[in-house]
Amino acid sequence: MELTLWTYEGPPHVGAIRVAASMERVHLVLHAPQGDTYADLLFTMIERDGKRPPVTYTTFQARDLGGSTANCFLDTLRAAADRFKPQVLLVADSCTAELLQDQPGSLAATAGISIPVVPLEMVAYSRKENWGASETFFQLVAGLLRGVEKPAATADNRPVRPSVNLLGPTKLGFRCRDDILEIESLLNGVGIDVNVVAPLGASPADLLEIPNADLNVCLYPEVAASTCQWLKRQFGMPYVDIVPLGYGATRDFLTAVSEALDYPINIDAIDHCRLPWYSRSVDSTYLTGKRVFIFGDATHAIAAARVASRELGFEVVGLGTYAREQARDVRAAAKELGLEALITSDYLEVEAAVERLAPELVLGTQMERHIAKRLGIGCAVISTPAHVQDYPARYSPQMGFEGANVMFDTWVHPLVMGLEEHLLTMFRDDFEFNDSAVPSHLAEEGGVSKRPEEQVNADDAEIAWANSAELELKKIPFFVRGKARRNTESFAVEHGLNVIEVETLYEAKAHFSR
Amino acid sequence: MGAVLATDVGRKDGGPDITVERGQRAVFCGLTSIVWLHRKIQDAFFLVVGSRTCAHLIQSAAGVMIFSEPRFATAVLDDRDLAGMADCSEEVERMIAKVLQRRPNLKTLFLVSSCPSEVIKIDLENIAKRYRERSQGSLRVISYSGSGIETTFTQGEDSCLQNLVPEMPVHTVEKNQLLVVGSLPDIVEDQFARLFGELGIEELNFFPGRQSETLPSIGPGTRILLAQPYLGETARALIARGATLLAAPFPLGAEGSLAWFRAAAESFNVPEDVFKSTMRAPFERAQRSLEGCKETLENRRIAFLPDSQLEIPLARFLSRECGMVPTEVSTPFYDALTMAQEAPLLPEGVEWFEGQDLDTALDRVRASRPDLTVCGMGIANPLEAEGLRTKWSIELMFSPIQGFDQAGDLAELFARPLRRQARLEVGSWS
Numbered sequence: 001m002e003l004t005l006w007t008y009e010g011p012p013h014v015g016a017i018r019v020a021a022s023m024e025r026v027h028l029v030l031h032a033p034q035g036d037t038y039a040d041l042l043f044t045m046i047e048r049d050g051k052r053p054p055v056t057y058t059t060f061q062a063r064d065l066g067g068s069t070a071n072c073f074l075d076t077l078r079a080a081a082d083r084f085k086p087q088v089l090l091v092a093d094s095c096t097a098e099l100l101q102d103q104p105g106s107l108a109a110t111a112g113i114s115i116p117v118v119p120l121e122m123v124a125y126s127r128k129e130n131w132g133a134s135e136t137f138f139q140l141v142a143g144l145l146r147g148v149e150k151p152a153a154t155a156d157n158r159p160v161r162p163s164v165n166l167l168g169p170t171k172l173g174f175r176c177r178d179d180i181l182e183i184e185s186l187l188n189g190v191g192i193d194v195n196v197v198a199p200l201g202a203s204p205a206d207l208l209e210i211p212n213a214d215l216n217v218c219l220y221p222e223v224a225a226s227t228c229q230w231l232k233r234q235f236g237m238p239y240v241d242i243v244p245l246g247y248g249a250t251r252d253f254l255t256a257v258s259e260a261l262d263y264p265i266n267i268d269a270i271d272h273c274r275l276p277w278y279s280r281s282v283d284s285t286y287l288t289g290k291r292v293f294i295f296g297d298a299t300h301a302i303a304a305a306r307v308a309s310r311e312l313g314f315e316v317v318g319l320g321t322y323a324r325e326q327a328r329d330v331r332a333a334a335k336e337l338g339l340e341a342l343i344t345s346d347y348l349e350v351e352a353a354v355e356r357l358a359p360e361l362v363l364g365t366q367m368e369r370h371i372a373k374r375l376g377i378g379c380a381v382i383s384t385p386a387h388v389q390d391y392p393a394r395y396s397p398q399m400g401f402e403g404a405n406v407m408f409d410t411w412v413h414p415l416v417m418g419l420e421e422h423l424l425t426m427f428r429d430d431f432e433f434n435d436s437a438v439p440s441h442l443a444e445e446g447g448v449s450k451r452p453e454e455q456v457n458a459d460d461a462e463i464a465w466a467n468s469a470e471l472e473l474k475k476i477p478f479f480v481r482g483k484a485r486r487n488t489e490s491f492a493v494e495h496g497l498n499v500i501e502v503e504t505l506y507e508a509k510a511h512f513s514r
Numbered sequence: 515m516g517a518v519l520a521t522d523v524g525r526k527d528g529g530p531d532i533t534v535e536r537g538q539r540a541v542f543c544g545l546t547s548i549v550w551l552h553r554k555i556q557d558a559f560f561l562v563v564g565s566r567t568c569a570h571l572i573q574s575a576a577g578v579m580i581f582s583e584p585r586f587a588t589a590v591l592d593d594r595d596l597a598g599m600a601d602c603s604e605e606v607e608r609m610i611a612k613v614l615q616r617r618p619n620l621k622t623l624f625l626v627s628s629c630p631s632e633v634i635k636i637d638l639e640n641i642a643k644r645y646r647e648r649s650q651g652s653l654r655v656i657s658y659s660g661s662g663i664e665t666t667f668t669q670g671e672d673s674c675l676q677n678l679v680p681e682m683p684v685h686t687v688e689k690n691q692l693l694v695v696g697s698l699p700d701i702v703e704d705q706f707a708r709l710f711g712e713l714g715i716e717e718l719n720f721f722p723g724r725q726s727e728t729l730p731s732i733g734p735g736t737r738i739l740l741a742q743p744y745l746g747e748t749a750r751a752l753i754a755r756g757a758t759l760l761a762a763p764f765p766l767g768a769e770g771s772l773a774w775f776r777a778a779a780e781s782f783n784v785p786e787d788v789f790k791s792t793m794r795a796p797f798e799r800a801q802r803s804l805e806g807c808k809e810t811l812e813n814r815r816i817a818f819l820p821d822s823q824l825e826i827p828l829a830r831f832l833s834r835e836c837g838m839v840p841t842e843v844s845t846p847f848y849d850a851l852t853m854a855q856e857a858p859l860l861p862e863g864v865e866w867f868e869g870q871d872l873d874t875a876l877d878r879v880r881a882s883r884p885d886l887t888v889c890g891m892g893i894a895n896p897l898e899a900e901g902l903r904t905k906w907s908i909e910l911m912f913s914p915i916q917g918f919d920q921a922g923d924l925a926e927l928f929a930r931p932l933r934r935q936a937r938l939e940v941g942s943w944s
């Protein structure tokens with residue numbers, strides 16, 4: 001058993017529902033008790049979907065346990081097939097049903113239904129949501145394409161323009177809706193067609209078209225990596241797995257696509273990204289070395305680390321993921337930055353790390369937004385799990401050149417900007433100025449309206465601050481004051497001092513800036 | 515763990531004519547009630563023994579993360595537990611120890627069973643008992659079922675309270691006591707306590723209270739007044755311990771609140787003039803507060819899909835006090851004991867359903883196109899997208915709606931979607 005307060009990922013069958021809900025003409029029959037129907041609201045409330053996800057739950061009860069749960073499943077399956085007439089039926093167990101061992105897959109095979117059924121094994125007690133999405137997508141694609149011949153290119157069916165598939169975007173993914181538009185327009189701009197986008201927006205019939213493209217783009221490895229690998233084995237289709245998140249990554253992505261297709265692309269001709277210039281403009285000098293903590297799914301966390309450190313000039317002080325499956329990649333990325341990656345699905349551990357590292361900006365999931373809010377630190381959400389406001393009405397991709405622009409804006413926004421920082425210093429001693437107020441542009445964000453009091457370290461109560469030192473501390477800008485306090489106190493402890501004087505403050509400053 | 519699901523509850527003759535539906539349900543399980551119970555009982559912790567699904571359900575139903583470290587958690591079962599490689603009672607105790615490490619001052623720990631823990635037959639009742647024997651009573655550990663195979667949504671509270679009843683001490687001296695049963699927002703509880711005080715009913719307790727350390731005592735002089743309609747099993751358990759259930763509708767709306775207080779007043783022989791003078795001002799205030807919404811609500815048709823068990827009392831309030839016309843009233847299960855005073859107050863022509871068959875129910879709503887549909891959170895936006903106005907019912911569990919001074923707020927919850935419709939020029943709700 002593992003004690004869980006908040007969970008970053010749902011169970012694997014929620015991943016299956018995400019794939020089903022992303023597609024057209026697919027229906028999932030989930031063997032599950034009634035409470036599991038909460039999954040509907042993830043789609044209809046968080047992503048504001050105007051349709052229920054295409055899933056029918058068997059909602060068996062205790063009295064069915066004696067033996068009628070299998071019948072309950074069969075009845076539900078037949079009714080769903082009848083009512084929804086999908087091109088493909090998916091069948092799966094939820095965690096509870098897995099224990100009943102009714103075997104929905106075998107039951108469905110005997111149900112006498114003319115619609116093709118793809119059975120899913122969701123292994124609820126060892127896997128989680130993203131794995132479930134990946135497995136479902138893979139089973140669907142493999143189920144439909146196994147045994148299908150790759151169409152041979154003949155002189156007259158050879159397309160004039162190269163084409164690619166964009167694989168991996170799903171409902172409840174992070175900004176998938178807009179990322180697809182952005183990547184499609186980038187590719188179209190250089191004369192490459194998009195053949196199939198899947199799962200989002202695809203029907204089973206569309207999946208059958210996948211082999212007709214020249215290349216697969218593994219846009220969201222969490223969902224599409226295993227499918228891309230299989231397509232490569234099965235049809236010899238190459239795939240590109242550089243994720244175009246960030247300015248440099250977008251250029252790398254286009255280069256990789258160009259090489260894989262053996263098709264020249266003039267990247268400069270379509271590179272209208274503003275991030276490079278905005279990042280070089282003088283105002284951005286103040287971004288130099290801003291301390292940022294990054295946590296999310298592996299793909300977004302790794303990409304964010306690259307953008308933060310190499311494109312915005314931040315100092316990445318922490319990098320981690322809740323996705324153990326991709327822990328290795330995150331560890332490698334962290335190592336490059338001289339860090340040890342934080343691999344955990346324990347929210348409290350992440351909170352403790354943020355508190356200890358005292359960053360000026362947190363890039364994370366909605367969980368980290370809560371942590372940041374509590375600690376009075378600026379935050380931008382970069383990864384799922386996300387909440388309703390992370391599915392914005394406006395066009396707001398993360399991928400491609402426009403995505404890089406969006407990231408620049410949303411990450412810089414919570415920070416105190418250059419000129420503002422000067423003004424704060426200038427007016428600090430003004431009797432009408434109150435530096436415990438948040439920057440004006442954040443006040444209406446629904447975030448912190450008041451900076452939380454800096455915490456005086458209770459454990460070190462034997463260390464006293466001399467009045468003069470306390471006053472001197474107040475002169476330090478508030479966004480680093482907490483850190484200065486902590487550093488000075490630990491310096492004092494280390495040196496066996498009981499009282500912190502002004503001197504001590506500056507000794508500590510010198511000590512820590514080495 | 516004697517919670518009974520829906521349609522197993524017996525029905526008395528003379529009740530309404532109800533169509534029973536057995537099909538796909540779209541109601542949360544009893545674990546959901548932890549979202550409000552943990553806020554109410556402040557010295558208690560809820561430890562669910564379940565799966566990642568259970569943890570995800572509670573967090574999704576709460577919608578927001580209320581605290582960084584909430585007073586609930588899920589012990590998520592893994593392969594080792596299922597394969598019998600780990601001893602489940604040892605594991606549960608290890609989880610309890612972890613919780614206590616972070617919260618040493620807990621008075622009550624609820625061990626909440628889920629579908630997976632019930633299917634693999636982890637005996638939480640026994641684990642709780644053994645734990646208490648060994649720890650000598652410093653921490654009260656109580657098990658109850660919140661699983662989706664045994665309980666639906668608000669039934670989780672019923673199951674919780676029912677299992678708390680045996681913990682209540684016996685009266686040492688015989689006394690007449692009023693016990694208000696069902697968790698209420700603190701502000702409502704305080705209002706009620708003031709009014710009962712003015713009526714001269716001094717021996718008053720709320721169950722659950724804000725603290726669980728000392729539970730109210732119980733005996734033959736105890737009269738119970740249900741503040742929530744979903745507490746049939748708790749009521750039965752209290753009756754079995756000698757208490758008397760006062761017949762009353764639920765304190766929703768001006769009329770409902772008045773009748774509710776009257777039931778107590780009569781039972782405690784409060785003089786009529788005291789009752790009248792105490793109730794006059796709040797009652798009139800409540801009536802006034804409804805004026806603003808009446809215009810919006812009058813003659814509008816409303817349908818209730820099954821969800822919180824509040825459907826019948828709400829339909830009563832909205833029809834009798836706000837002039838709405840209920841077309842369909844569906845409820846997860848019908849309990850004749852708790853609905854005895856409510857059911858007869860509903861107007862003629864209402865179609866009654868018990869249980870659920872989601873797709874059929876949605877077809878009905880699509881066909882009759884009521885002005886407002888009260889439904890679960892997962893269905894609200896899809897119905898809106900089809901041009902129907904909705905009110906999602908979980909909000910009724912999270913907002914103070916009971917009593918005189920909340921009557922206006924309650925009506926407002928239903929009026930707002932309709933007012934919004936009148937305001938907006940963008941899009942269309944046909």
Ligand code: SF4
Nearest residue numbers: 035543568628629662
């Ligand atoms: S229905 Fe059962 S498995 Fe699902 S969340 Fe509720 S208790 Fe857990």
Ligand code: SF4
Nearest residue numbers: 366369387577578579
């Ligand atoms: S950040 Fe706001 S919107 Fe997101 S989960 Fe928390 S409360 Fe909800």
